[in-house]
Amino acid sequence: MGQEDTMLDDDGSRLDGRRRALLAGVAGVATASTAGCVRRVRSIANRDPSRQVSLEVKTVPADIDSQAAHIARIVTERLTEVGIDASVTPMDEQELLRDVLINKEFDIYVAQHPGYDDPDFLRSLLHSKYIEEPGWQNPFGYSDLDVDELLDVQRRRHGSERHETLAELQETVAQQQPFTVVAFPDDVWGARTDRFEGWNQYGLGRPLGYLALDPVSDDAERVDLLVTDDRLTKNLNPLATEFRNRGTFTGLLYDPLARRYDESLRPWLAEDWEWTHDASDDRPVASVTLREDVTWHDGESLTASDVVFTYRFLADTSLGSDDGPVPAPMFRSRVSLVDNIEQVDSRTVEIAFVPSDPSVAERAFTVPILPERIWESKSSDADVAGIDLGDRTTEAVVWDNPEPVGSGPLQFEEKDAAEQVVFSRFDDHFLHDDSDDERPRFEVGFEELVLQVAPSEPSAVELLETEEADAMASPVSPSIVPRLARSSDINLVVETSRSFYHLGFNVQRPPLGNPRFRRNVARLLDKEHVASEVFDGYAIPAASPLAVTDWEASDLSWDGEDPVLPFFGSDGELDVEAAREAFRQAGYRYDGNTLVNR
Numbered sequence: 243m244g245q246e247d248t249m250l251d252d253d254g255s256r257l258d259g260r261r262r263a264l265l266a267g268v269a270g271v272a273t274a275s276t277a278g279c280v281r282r283v284r285s286i287a288n289r290d291p292s293r294q295v296s297l298e299v300k301t302v303p304a305d306i307d308s309q310a311a312h313i314a315r316i317v318t319e320r321l322t323e324v325g326i327d328a329s330v331t332p333m334d335e336q337e338l339l340r341d342v343l344i345n346k347e348f349d350i351y352v353a354q355h356p357g358y359d360d361p362d363f364l365r366s367l368l369h370s371k372y373i374e375e376p377g378w379q380n381p382f383g384y385s386d387l388d389v390d391e392l393l394d395v396q397r398r399r400h401g402s403e404r405h406e407t408l409a410e411l412q413e414t415v416a417q418q419q420p421f422t423v424v425a426f427p428d429d430v431w432g433a434r435t436d437r438f439e440g441w442n443q444y445g446l447g448r449p450l451g452y453l454a455l456d457p458v459s460d461d462a463e464r465v466d467l468l469v470t471d472d473r474l475t476k477n478l479n480p481l482a483t484e485f486r487n488r489g490t491f492t493g494l495l496y497d498p499l500a501r502r503y504d505e506s507l508r509p510w511l512a513e514d515w516e517w518t519h520d521a522s523d524d525r526p527v528a529s530v531t532l533r534e535d536v537t538w539h540d541g542e543s544l545t546a547s548d549v550v551f552t553y554r555f556l557a558d559t560s561l562g563s564d565d566g567p568v569p570a571p572m573f574r575s576r577v578s579l580v581d582n583i584e585q586v587d588s589r590t591v592e593i594a595f596v597p598s599d600p601s602v603a604e605r606a607f608t609v610p611i612l613p614e615r616i617w618e619s620k621s622s623d624a625d626v627a628g629i630d631l632g633d634r635t636t637e638a639v640v641w642d643n644p645e646p647v648g649s650g651p652l653q654f655e656e657k658d659a660a661e662q663v664v665f666s667r668f669d670d671h672f673l674h675d676d677s678d679d680e681r682p683r684f685e686v687g688f689e690e691l692v693l694q695v696a697p698s699e700p701s702a703v704e705l706l707e708t709e710e711a712d713a714m715a716s717p718v719s720p721s722i723v724p725r726l727a728r729s730s731d732i733n734l735v736v737e738t739s740r741s742f743y744h745l746g747f748n749v750q751r752p753p754l755g756n757p758r759f760r761r762n763v764a765r766l767l768d769k770e771h772v773a774s775e776v777f778d779g780y781a782i783p784a785a786s787p788l789a790v791t792d793w794e795a796s797d798l799s800w801d802g803e804d805p806v807l808p809f810f811g812s813d814g815e816l817d818v819e820a821a822r823e824a825f826r827q828a829g830y831r832y833d834g835n836t837l838v839n840r
Contacts, residue, residue: 295753295830295837296327300341301352303332305698308719312776313424313743313767314352320766324821325837336473343483343571344376344635346383348748350763354427356488357741359502361408361793362602365393366575368420376635377483377571383750384420397579397598398524404599409795412786416798416806419760422745425773425781426790431735432706432726433713437462438687445737446715449493450503452691453651453673453684464690467715468702472660472695479643480610481556481572488741489610490715491693494665496610496648499530499549501682507604510682511536511544511611511649511672517600524597525581530607532589533672533681538613539653541670546585551614553583553593553606559638561621568636579606613647651686665691700725706732720778738782738790753839758828764807766821771814 299318304311314330321328333341341347355367356378366372370390372379392411399407433441436459443454455465480492497511509515515530536544556577558567569577579602582594595603620638646654651671657663667686672678674685693715696702699722705711707729717739718726726732745764747754754760769783782790785806786798798805810821822832830837 293839294327294833295325295839297321297349297754298329298331299350299352300331300333300338300348302335302338306335307354308721309427309743309776310352310354313745313772316772316776317350317352317745317763317767320816320821321763323816323818324766324825325832325835327836335471339483342381342746343378346381346748346750348746349751349754350748351746352743353746354741354743355787357739358787359608360602360605361788361791362397362579362605363575364411364415364787365397366578368415369393372574375569375571375574376639377574379571379574382420382747384418385749386414386418389414389418397596397602400599400601405793408788408793409797412788412795412798413806416785417761418757419764419807420747420749422747422760422764422767423784423787423789424743424745424767424769425777425783426742427717427739427777428780429717429737429739429741430720430723430726430780431714431717432703432729432732433735434706434709434711434731435733436709436731438465438712441713441733441735444503446490446713446735447488447717447737447739448490449650450501450684451490452494453686455687457687463688464692465688465713466711467691467693467713468696468705468711469693469714469716470696470699470702471716474693475657475661475663475695476659477642478646478654478657478663479639479641480612481559481570481639482642483571483639491652491663491665492610492646493650494652494691495646495650495654496612497650498608498610500604500607502608503682507607508682509680512607513680515607519600524599526595526598526600526603528593528595528600528603529586530591530593532591533678534589536649536672537670538649539647539668542613542615544611544613544649545588546591547588548614549591549611550583550585551618552609552612553577553580555612555614555617555621555638556609559621559636560623561618563621564623564636570639572639573609576606576609579603611649613649616647651684652691655690660695662692662694664693720780723778723780740790742784742787742789743781744787753830756828759825759830761807762821762824762828764804765810765824766816768809768811768814769804770802770809775814 299314301310301314318328318330342351366379368380368384368389370385373383373385392407396404396407396411429447431446438455439458440454440456444451474491478492480496499510499512500507501510511532513531513533515528518527532546538544556570556573559570560568579595579598580593581596584592586592620641622637624635624637624640651668651673652665653668655664655666667689672681675681696705699718702714703722703725706714726734747760749755773781773783783800785800785804786794788794803809811817825837830839
């Protein structure tokens, strides 16, 4: 769900001992009290006196994401138990994303965040300057000046000082609950090893996972993959918010300047970069040199002009034709690190960054580079019949990009909507240049990669079992894992995801503008029970969006219950009276069993 942006570290994440043991029990696994009080809130919810509190919970249907749907049902049942008029509205995933990320038409939603590569993603997710922007830019409408300052400061700090700032930020957000983190799931894929090996090196949720494959049979010229989400067969625009989630395959079509692997960010399309620094205001500057003789898939040369265009275009897809900038929602957080970019020569650009530490600023190197001659014509206002696209939307973010031209290691061949999409190896890619001693240690070990849409997870497993596919490119739900594990011909590829499940609150709508109300809603959910029962143990309950990283605040680490907002009850059973008393203390009252505004 969400954006197809390479949000996860290409090294993957380690499983904790409890969940590793759980997985080992079904098969051999191939793996890749807060401080202070609630701060003063800057937004005040208008309350309509003497009316029952009513909330709609939006999510996707169970056949799309059974975990999200199950969590939404639990939340709705608990809200009803405490006297709130609550209902669940299942919606098509694209419609949900449009309502949440573009039009802000929701009370509460349940979904997965697309994940992240660095804690700086929290800046676009929570900073008040992004309230009016589409995409994963503050969809909650949340505003707090202290949080804004912490989000700005963490960009400029390094090492232990940044850790301390981020800890304070996490603790503040945990108290105010603009969104409620529920759990980080395990991503589990099934893969055969009779034709290809190396599935577990980087996982199957990122581009490098497919560039690390090694053929082990003579007929290993084509990789056949199964997906249960057909969006990629309909839209290949790397900027389309409602069609993208991780960037796995558009990330193979379009090269960034750098990719993260082996625990660091390394040159990719760039040959190298050199940092300079203005000590007076902490504004780093990088001189970036491109590799020699890089070409687009259609044979045209890729030059520094394309790089300059990409960063300016992502910052303003209207190219100055609108009254103000119309940034692309995708990669907004990363491009916001760039203050200015200039071409030095055909292979060199100079990038000046906003005040930030270079270790944070370098995130901007990971956006996809676009061909100027194709995308510059997509700066006009968008108008799609019958669809509300929100304000100030350009063609760039709604175009379906039917025949994409990138510079990546794979190139587009053909697609059938809702059926399949076919990519082939781009032989002129620098990964195959034996004369380049500095090229990354990856290659495309196959001639074609085919994504076939399976109608359901069980049918995908059947195709895998009957050798009609090599792997499942969509993570499977926990209920499918035992079946995969029982097959001697299928290996499980497992890693901890950074795409956390959460409840999102529209704080612009009463009563959700009241942080005490949001805190009480968060306490209606037993996260430990959800991880065990909804995810069958294949998830980590959490109180922080940074819970599976070294950036997690120590006061928010999980120890059997939420350290800030413990569940009103135990073992999934709600203590209704304790919850109702908390709502009374938050300023609401009961008319019989009905919760009404005071």
